Amino acid sequence: MLKIDKIMDLNGYIFQNYSFEVLEDKVKVVNTKEEIVIEINYKSHKIVKLLDKIYKLTELRVTLSQIDEREILTFIQDKGFEKTLWSPIGKAMCDYKMIEDGDRVAVGISGGKDSLTVLNALIRIKKISEIDFEIFPIHIHPVEEGGNYGEIKEYCKKMGLELQVIETSIGESILTNKELKNPCFMCARVRRGLLYKEMKLQNINKLVLGHHKDDIVETFLLNVFYQGNMGVMKPAYDSEEYGLKVIRPLAYVEEKEIIKYAKKLNLPILHNDCPYETSDNSKRLKVKKLIEELSKDSPNIRSVMLNSIKNLFV
Known part of the structure; x- marks a missing residue:
């Protein structure tokens, strides 16, 4: 599990066959083994969903040291527990x-x-x-x-x-x-x-x-x-x-x-x-x-x- 303070801290990180490039509105996930680049668009107030997509794509679990007030409910509720x-x-x-x-x-x-x-x-x-x-x-x-x-x-x-x-x-x-x-x-x-x-x-x-x-x-x-x-x-x-x-x-x-x-x-x-x-x-x-x-x-x-x-x- 990787703990970061903000999404930009993921920039340049390498995990197994994946490397990450974080831009202002998107994250580029590069599969260096298969030479595939996947771009994930995101908004600054929806980082929790972005991290969930990254986990599903790479199995890298990333957690934030601080969650934006607007995202706490999204994080808590998750899906499948209603x-x-x-x-x-x-x-x-x-x-x-x-x-x-x-x-x-x-x-x-x-x-x-x-x-x-x-x-x-x-x-x-x-x-x-x-x-x-x-x-x-x-x-x-x-x-x-x-x-x-x-x-x-x-x-x-x-x-x-x-x-x-x-x-x-x-x-x-x-x-x-x-x-x-x-x-x-x-x-x-x-x-x-x-x-x-x-x-x-x-x-x-x-x-x-x-x-x-x-x-x-x-x-x-x-x-x-x-x-x-x-x-x-x-x-x-x-x-x-x-x-x-x-x-x-x-x-x-x-x-x-x-x-x-x-x-x-x-x-x-x-x-x-x-x-x-x-x-x-x-x-x-x-x-x-x-x-x-x-x-x-x-x-x-x-x-x-x-x-x-x-x-x-x-």
């Missing part, structure tokens, strides 16, 4: 009245595919709707997990937003405490608490999380199988303790569609070194595999299960 991503997101937001005028909305950015996808969804809603609200991406970074959040920060900047980073050492006490039966739950709870405190300081009234349909179904089954209750992960709920609302716009979206979207846009996923994410002893992973096995005979099983527990969301 039915599987944007429509279910819109329905969930409408069903639970997630965003309203005057909202100050924090987006919990873990650095994974889900949080970056839901960030894009919020930006898209802000641009296509008449709702006036503000977006504040916030990243809680456990230093024990390693990883560099620089690319995520650059991505937010490219989207016209500033990523707020709160570094913490919460992982140390959680990972070394052998008495904890559910370290993942405790880790998530501590991170959420840090987010809530920061939101209160900044007078932010809503928190967006990237949980999707699979997460909701898996959590319900985990509670039934291992806790003996019918607790659910609600698409939206009020936190009376902190005086804010938590919303999950991806509640109707299946994880496989988020994976496709993240790959197509080449989102900068932050690598997670947490040992519980891939542990064979993970109860969530066991439930995920169970649902995957059941879906072989019933492809719509996630939707069927979600519909069966909707009455518990109230």
